[in-house]
Structures are given as structure tokens and as C-alpha cells.
Amino acid sequence: MLEPTKINASFGFQIMTVVTRFAPSPTGFLHIGGARTALFNWLYARHHGGIFHLRIEDTDRVRSTDAAIEAIIDGLKWLGLDWDGEIVYQFSRAPRHAEVAQQLLDAGKAYRCYCSVEELDEMRKAAQAAGKPMKYDGRWRDRDPKDAPAGVKPVIRIKAPLAGETIVVDGVQGEVRVANEQLDDMILLRSDGTPTYMLSVVVDDHDMNITHVIRGDDHLTNTFRQRMIYDSMGWTAPHFSHIPLIHGPDGAKLSKRHGALGVEAYRDMGYLPAALRNYLLRLGWGHGDDEIISTQQAIEWFDLGGIGRSPSRFDFAKLDNLNGHYMRQADDAELAKGVAEKLGKADDSAALALLTRAMPGLKSRAKNLKELAENAGFYVQQRPLAFADKAKAILVAPETVALMPKIIEAYAAANDWQAAALEEMARGLAESSGVKLGAVAQPLRAALTGSTQSPPIFEVMEILGKDEAMARLKEAPSA
Numbered sequence: 001m002l003e004p005t006k007i008n009a010s011f012g013f014q015i016m017t018v019v020t021r022f023a024p025s026p027t028g029f030l031h032i033g034g035a036r037t038a039l040f041n042w043l044y045a046r047h048h049g050g051i052f053h054l055r056i057e058d059t060d061r062v063r064s065t066d067a068a069i070e071a072i073i074d075g076l077k078w079l080g081l082d083w084d085g086e087i088v089y090q091f092s093r094a095p096r097h098a099e100v101a102q103q104l105l106d107a108g109k110a111y112r113c114y115c116s117v118e119e120l121d122e123m124r125k126a127a128q129a130a131g132k133p134m135k136y137d138g139r140w141r142d143r144d145p146k147d148a149p150a151g152v153k154p155v156i157r158i159k160a161p162l163a164g165e166t167i168v169v170d171g172v173q174g175e176v177r178v179a180n181e182q183l184d185d186m187i188l189l190r191s192d193g194t195p196t197y198m199l200s201v202v203v204d205d206h207d208m209n210i211t212h213v214i215r216g217d218d219h220l221t222n223t224f225r226q227r228m229i230y231d232s233m234g235w236t237a238p239h240f241s242h243i244p245l246i247h248g249p250d251g252a253k254l255s256k257r258h259g260a261l262g263v264e265a266y267r268d269m270g271y272l273p274a275a276l277r278n279y280l281l282r283l284g285w286g287h288g289d290d291e292i293i294s295t296q297q298a299i300e301w302f303d304l305g306g307i308g309r310s311p312s313r314f315d316f317a318k319l320d321n322l323n324g325h326y327m328r329q330a331d332d333a334e335l336a337k338g339v340a341e342k343l344g345k346a347d348d349s350a351a352l353a354l355l356t357r358a359m360p361g362l363k364s365r366a367k368n369l370k371e372l373a374e375n376a377g378f379y380v381q382q383r384p385l386a387f388a389d390k391a392k393a394i395l396v397a398p399e400t401v402a403l404m405p406k407i408i409e410a411y412a413a414a415n416d417w418q419a420a421a422l423e424e425m426a427r428g429l430a431e432s433s434g435v436k437l438g439a440v441a442q443p444l445r446a447a448l449t450g451s452t453q454s455p456p457i458f459e460v461m462e463i464l465g466k467d468e469a470m471a472r473l474k475e476a477p478s479a
Contacts, residue, residue, distance in 0.1 A: 018050030019211045022076075022083070023090075023201070025057045026068035029262025030075035032314070033216060033246050033254065036280040040243065041214045042081045043281070043302040053208055054083035057090045059200055064091075075263035079273050080295070088208065090200055097195035097203045100233065101156050101188040109232040110188060112154035113140040135184045153191040158228055160185050166224050171241030171304040173217065178224045186225055198222065202229040210238050214304075217242035241304050244311040246283055254314060270342070270368030271319065275326040279319045284312040292325060320367045327366065332359035335372065342373035343380055351380040358463045361455035378449040379463065384475050391446035395477050400443045403433060407440060408473050417466045419458040426458070447476035 020041040024034050045052035054076065058064040076083070104110035113136075120136075127134045141159060148154065161180040168176045188199045195203075201222075205213065220242045230237040246254045266276055274295065281298055282291065285306045293301070327335065336355040337346070345351040358379050366372035378385070387395070394400055410429050414422070426440045433439075445457045448469060454460055461469050 017209075017211070018045055018048035019053065019209050020045045020050065020214060021053040021055050021205070021208065021210050022081075023055040023057050023204075024072050025060060025063075026065060026072060027060060027063040028068055028071075029264065030072045031262060032266070032280070034072075035075065035079060035263050035276075036246065036283055037215055037243065038076060038081050039079070039277060039280050040285070040302075040307070041212075042083075043298055044212060044214060044304070045084075046299045047302045050211075051084045052081075053085060053088065053210070055088040055090060055204060055208070057197070057200070059091050059094070059195070059197060061091070071262065071264060078267055079263060079277060088204065090204060093200070093204060093207075094195055096207065097200045098189060098193060100203050100229075101195065101199060104158060104188065104229075104232055105156055107232075108159075110156050110158045111141055111185075112145055112148070113157045113185070113187075114145075114148045114152045114154045115140060116149075116152065135182075136186075138185050141185060155187045155191050156189040157185040157187055158232060160228055161231075166227055168220075168223055168227065168240055170220070170223075171212075171214075171239060172244075172307045172309060173220065173242055176220065183225060183228065186228070188229075198225055199229065202226050202235075205238060206230070206233075206235050212241065213238045214241045214243065217244050241307065243284055243307055244309060247311045247313050249313050249315050251311075251313065268370075270338075270370030270372065271323050272326045272330065272369070275319070275323040278326070279322050283314065284308055292322070324367045327363050327368070327372070330363065332356050332363070335359050335363055335369070338369045339373045339376050340380075342369060343377055345380050348380070354379055354463065358455070358460075361459050361463075365455065375454075378451065378454065379460075381450070383471060385450040385472065387446070387450045387477065388452065390452045391450055392477055394442055394446040394452065399435075399439065401478050403435070403439065404443060404447075404473075404476070404478060406433065407443065408470070411461075411466075411473065412470060414466070417462060419456070419462045422461050423458040443476075444473075448472050 022034075022038040022041050024030065024038075030038075042052050044050075054073075056069055056072070058069070073087070101110060105112070115136075119139075123137055124134045136157070140154075140157075160183040163180060165177050165179050166183070168178075170176055186198060187196050189195055204210075223240050223242070227237055229235075248254050263276075267273075277295060277298070278293055281293060281302075285302070286308065287293065287301045287306060290297075333356050336352055336359055339355050340346050340348065340352050343351075345355075355376055358376060362372055362376050366375055395404075406429060410425055411422070414425060416422075426444070427437055430437045430440045441457055442452070444461070445454055446452060448454075448457065448460055448464065464472070
């Protein structure tokens with residue numbers, strides 16, 4: 001595993017500072033729901049001039065992988081979500097988690113449970129027969145440890161409150177109540193001494209001075225169980241806000257066919273980080289009717305009150321439209337870098353310069369970087385070009401074969417290689433040859449791009465430059 005980072009116990013922050021965290025489990029990619037959770041935590045911290053932490057919850061040693069950790073870190077960096085301080089690796093703090101469990105045990109707020117696997121199975125079967133969820137019956141809660149069976153390693157369980165109710169005032173869900181009789185004496189330390197997720201999360205959030213926990217509403221039930229630890233330790237619990245999950249366009253749980261992919265997949269599909277940030281922001285949060293929201297505006301405006309209580313629906317069409325907007329607004333040189341990378345020309349300065357010049361005519365016609373690269377590929381393609389069937393059919397047509405020598409001769413003599421002058425030459429050539437402009441422009445497009453579709457062909461000619469354009473015209477198929 002990656003080398004764990006040691007952390008200062010005090011973390012050096014005042015408790016009054018807003019402190020949020022993103023705490024993914026590194027058992028897979030950074031999926032789109034996790035990215036939105038990270039974004040909301042990041043925005044809330046930045047809005048309040050606070051602190052945003054990244055904590056890798058790698059306590060599942062079997063499923064946690066270095067590859068997943070790297071994917072999470074890379075995904076956050078690509079999205080532009082920077083964290084404060086060093087990354088905290090939860091597993092490295094296991095001794096601290098066990099220390100808190102011992103404190104609860106010493107204070108009489110937790111106890112050792114020696115239940116066998118068979119006994120737990122019996123409880124589970126009885127609950128199933130009664131149509132109720134499994135709940136530990138507390139049989140070792142007040143029992144003398146002297147009664148413990150020989151050779152059995154105990155777990156440590158917390159003493160849950162037996163009466164009353166637990167109230168959570170949630171920043172999104174409002175006031176939520178759970179009767180304490182629904183809670184059970186959950187395990188804090190397993191029989192092998194390793195801490196459970198519930199214990200680790202609470203201890204880490206407390207030690208890191210987390211003031212606001214913003215996470216998916218699938219964790220809402222966990223909050224009531226985690227509150228038992230806060231209350232038993234006499235700690236102040238953070239403010240909780242549970243965000244409704246993202247659904248597909250059909251209202252069903254988000255799946256891969258809907259867009260439940262890793263952030264790296266969206267990068268590979270050619271979406272821009274700014275566009276994805278804007279789209280994820282609008283998935284469950286709103287500011288009036290505003291749709292196009294810059295990152296700076298998002299930081300200024302973001303609050304918990306803008307988060308809706310209903311699940312949001314992922315819509316690729318909206319993401320495409322939003323991404324198209326950001327592409328049209330993007331810096332040409334930056335777009336060219338992304339396109340050059342996708343075309344395998346990242347280290348080719350001449351290709352990068354050519355693509356930068358071509359961006360104004362290309363970026364308004366594409367929805368993402370992948371499509372932009374496909375449209376721009378002809379600019380940096382090595383000769384001889386690959387010709388689409390329709391383009392080749394135009395070039396070998398008798399009327400084109402007869403006209404092409406005139407086209408080559410006319411442009412070879414051209415002194416002004418600007419788009420307007422090149423178009424004027426084509427019009428003159430068409431008129432003198434008794435044909436329409438398309439009879440000249442279409443063969444030019446086919447010969448210079450290998451396709452029947454491109455940005456305005458005279459702009460293409462100008463961007464390619466006279467030498468490259470003439471070489472392509474002379475190499476075009478003619479039979």
C-alpha cells in the first residue's frame with residue numbers, strides 16, 4: 001500500500017473554523033456521485049474561507065488498492081478540487097481508534113461481548129422469522145466477563161441508549177428522529193482488535209476538527225449510530241447534511257448505462273473540468289434559474305440551503321450542452337493542448353501551433369474534446385491523407401479530374417493566402433469554368449481534409465498554409 005501519512009493530533013486548527021472532508025473508500029474509481037460529494041464539501045469550505053481535507057478510508061485491506069487511491073487523487077486534481085494539508089490515511093490511525101474504544105470500555109460505556117457465531121446466527125434467523133431487521137439482543141451487556149467461555153476472543157460493543165430518541169437536525173433533510181430502541185449495541189472493535197468503520201469515522205472526524213459532514217443520504221442511518229459514539233465520549237458532533245443520491249434520466253438508481261462512471265471516463269470522453277464541475281453543482285443544488293455558474297460564482301453562492309431534497313437526474317444531453325458552452329469560452333491554446341494530447345501530438349510544437357490557429361473554427365462545432373480531436377485530426381495528419389469513400393468519390397469524378405489541374409495552377413500562383421482572397425479566387429475559377437462554387441469548393445475540401453465535412457474550407461486553406469495545402473492538392477487521388 002502507499003505509505004501512510006502521519007498526522008498531527010491537534011491538526012493545528014481552531015474548532016470554529018469551518019472544516020469539511022471528502023472521505024472515499026479506495027475500492028474502485030472516483031465515481032460521479034463521489035465527485036459531487038467532494039465538490040460540495042470543497043465549495044462549502046472555500047465559501048467560508050475554511051479547510052477541506054482529503055481522507056482515504058482504507059480500512060478494508062482486502063479491497064483497498066493503490067490503483068484506486070491514485071485514481072481518486074488524479075480525479076480530484078483533474079477536477080481542480082485541491083485539499084488542505086496532507087492526505088490522511090485512515091488505516092494508519094487504527095491504534096488511535098482502538099484507544100477510544102478502550103476509553104469507552106473503561107468508562108463503562110462499552111463492554112466485551114463473547115457471543116459465538118452460532119448465537120448470532122440464531123438471532124439473525126429469529127429476526128428474519130419475525131420479519132424484523134437483525135438486532136443484537138445485548139446478552140453480554142451486563143454480564144460478568146468471568147462467565148466468558150474459554151478461548152473466545154471478544155468484540156467490544158457500545159452501550160446504546162435503551163429509551164428515548166435521537167434527533168439529528170440535518171442541513172438538507174431537516175429534523176430527523178429515530179427511536180433509540182431501534183439502535184443496537186454495535187461493534188466498535190472486532191475480535192482481532194481492528195476497529196470498525198463506524199468507530200474509525202467518528203474518531204477521525206473528531207480529531208480532524210470536522211465541523212460539517214456533507215455526504216450522500218445513504219449514510220443518514222449511519223449518523224444515528226455514530227451519534228452514540230459522540231455522545232458517549234462527550235464530544236460535540238459535527239453538523240450533518242445528507243444529499244439525495246443521483247438517479248438516471250428514467251428515475252432509476254444510477255448505473256453505468258446512465259453515467260455512473262469514474263471521473264477518468266469523463267476526462268477520456270473529452271469533457272472539460274470546468275463544465276463537469278458546473279454540471280455536478282447543478283445536480284441537486286440551485287441558485288435561482290442560473291445554469292452557467294463559474295467556479296468563482298459557485299464559491300460565492302454555495303450554501304446548504306440550495307441543496308434539494310429530491311434525487312437529481314443525470315442527463316448526458318445537458319452535460320453535452322454545458323460542455324459545448326465551456327468549450328466555446330475556453331482558451332484556444334489550452335484546448336489545442338488537450339486535442340494534441342488526444343491526437344498523440346503533445347510533443348509536436350508545430351502541430352500544437354497549427355491546432356491553436358485552427359481552434360476558433362473548430363470549437364464551435366464540437367461538444368467535447370474527443371469530438372474536437374476527431375474534427376481536427378486532418379490538420380495534423382501525415383501525408384498521404386486517408387480519404388473517406390465519399391471524399392474519394394468526389395475526387396475521382398470526371399468533372400473533378402478535369403477541373404483539378406486548373407485549381408492547382410490557380411492556387412500555385414496565389415500571392416495572398418488569406419481566406420477571403422482564396423475564396424475570391426475560387427469564385428473566379430468557378431465562373432470562368434462555367435460551374436457553381438461548390439464544384440470548386442467540394443474538391444478542395446475532399447483533397448485537403450480527406451472528408452466531405454470540415455470548417456469553412458478557405459479558412460482551412462489559410463491555416464494549413466500554402467506549402468502544405470498545395471502538397472495535399474497535388475497528392476489527391478485522381479483516378
